[in-house]
Amino acid sequence: MGVTVNKPGICTTIQDLGRRGYLGSGFSPSGVMDKRAARIANLLVDNGENAPVLEFCLAGPTLRFTTNTCIALTGGNFSPTVDGAAIPMYAAIMVHRGSVLEFGAPKTGVYGYLAIAGGSIAVPKVMGSASTNLKCGIGGWEGRTLSAGDYLPFVTKNVEFLDNLGSHALKDDDFYDFSSDEIVLRVVPGPQEGMFTEQGVNTFFKETYTTTAKCDRMGFRLDGPEIETVNGSDIISDGIALGAVQIPNHGRPIIMLADRQTTGGYAKIGTVASVDIPKLVQCKPGRAIRFEEISVQEAQAACRKEAQEMRSLAKVVKRPCYGGVSPRRTARRLTPILEAQAKKSAGNKLWIEFEDGHNAAHAGDRA
Template sequence: MGIRVLKGGMMTTVQDLGRTGYQSQGFSVSGVMDVRSFKIANLLLDNPENEAVLEFTLIGPTLEFTSETIISITGGDFRPQINGKPAKMYTAIYMHRGDILTFGGARTGTRGYIAFSSYLDVPVVMGSRSTNIKCQIGGYKGRKLEDEDYIAFRAKRRYLPYYLSRSLDLDEFDQEKITLRVVMGPQEKMFTKEGRETFLNSEYTVTSEFDRMGCRLEGPFIAYKTTSDIISDGIAFGSVQVPSHGKPIILLADRQTTGGYAKIATVVSVDIPKLVQRKTEQKVRFQAVSVEEAQKLLADEMKELNDFRSQIYTPCKEVLDCRLVAKRISTLFK
């Protein structure tokens, strides 16, 4: 009872919100890159907020289902198909035993997410099911998925406790240029006034040096006063390091726990999903905001996700069998 991996894709791993509390011991947080898409995927299935999903990059996996369950697919549009027929994203989909889920090339974005109502049966390591490939812990055997892997489900959850009234129509990753809001610091004073102005008023290009650890940008030189070297200190998700070459590197989910280059700013958490769905050669600009503005943006996003829940679910008096839910869903889109 679970999923058989017929093709692993380029980089498909099990992820949740990450392994917090162990950076002081040298363990990266890991976790999903696009937290927003992750949360929506679980919301669509009424899963616990931190339930593990499959995250894939650039090339999606091919999965065979060995039992019935419900899934949701979010993130970039990889043109998913079930048994050769197009599958809808951002909605709950009932999967039968023997169904084959495949993906095409990415129409938008670079990362996709698959959530499961029956929950992936992988061990909890230090409070998380996330895969840390460098340490070879968490997820499925501490590595990315490969052909012929098999992941069982932890539960026979083939129903939803609500009527799904409609799907979400979200396609947010097709913009050629984006603006990332940042909180300046903690070492912004190590950069000249001209360097800070360059950072905030220039356009940068996403390079091919872009993985779960970080994203290197190409663009104008960001001038520092004397050196960009510092005594190593902690690194947050979204920290913008500027090494001696003067080009920004934004550190992401699998970032190192400490670093010795000055950090000019930190991308606000609600804008990180926009960054991690960028493609090579797409453009990025930066805009400074205050800590208070960043906190308000996060509060607004939390409210938005709560509003999504009320939009897509209508409470019912009894728990519905998944087949009935799927039938009702299909009638909504004829």
């Protein structure tokens, strides 16, 4: 019971939300590049938000399922099809034994995510995470990208009924703003902001930069005006957070991402708010980016707002929808409730008295 990889796609790996607590030992967190998309994918198939997902980049894999299950696809739109028929994004979709899932070129975005009901791909956790660390060769599926012929087992789940099955209510294009030529990333200044001249800081926050083809899971290099330093940008290596904006000696930003090194020797002018990282990683080369300065408190408020949004999405997908309710399944779900009510009623005095009177009346009839 699982899925067979017919074609691996480009850099298809198993990821969850990342490996925590090992930066001090030199292990990067890894994990999905777009946490928002991965969380929503798992939400749609009733998985925990940290369940493993398949992440693919630029070109999706071709997969054949060996059992019936339910899947959800989020992130970039790779024109997915099942057995040649187009299927929607951001929806729980039934697939059957022998079904083949394929993808086309991405219409929007760069990274796509596949979640499978029942907890998704069953792989052992390494240091508390199922994420693939490609540099260290640990986690995920044998610590590597998927290859043709791989067979990935997953935990099957009774998917005869899912509250959100068939719901197409979740559309996230407004968040990513794919139709816009420019996106705005919110940045908390520091920790080495003082190493840049006032003109350099103004350049960073007021000028426009563009994404380049020099990008991967480790970081995104941007092109644009040079950011002026006071006396160079070399520092004694220190820790690097997700979204840290390093400025090497050439003066152009590098934004550090999931597979970043744990320490680095270039000054950091700021850190991109974590809630905006998904917007960045879904940018194709050549897209314009502007930076907006915010405070730590504003970044924290943005995180709280996103958490509330996810709770609201959970309520949406838990609401039964047309076509998702099976009368037979509903009857089975109601049976224990009705039985419990019947047992409770058996101890009700009025009900007992009614039964006693009814029996007595019948006894008199028989006499």
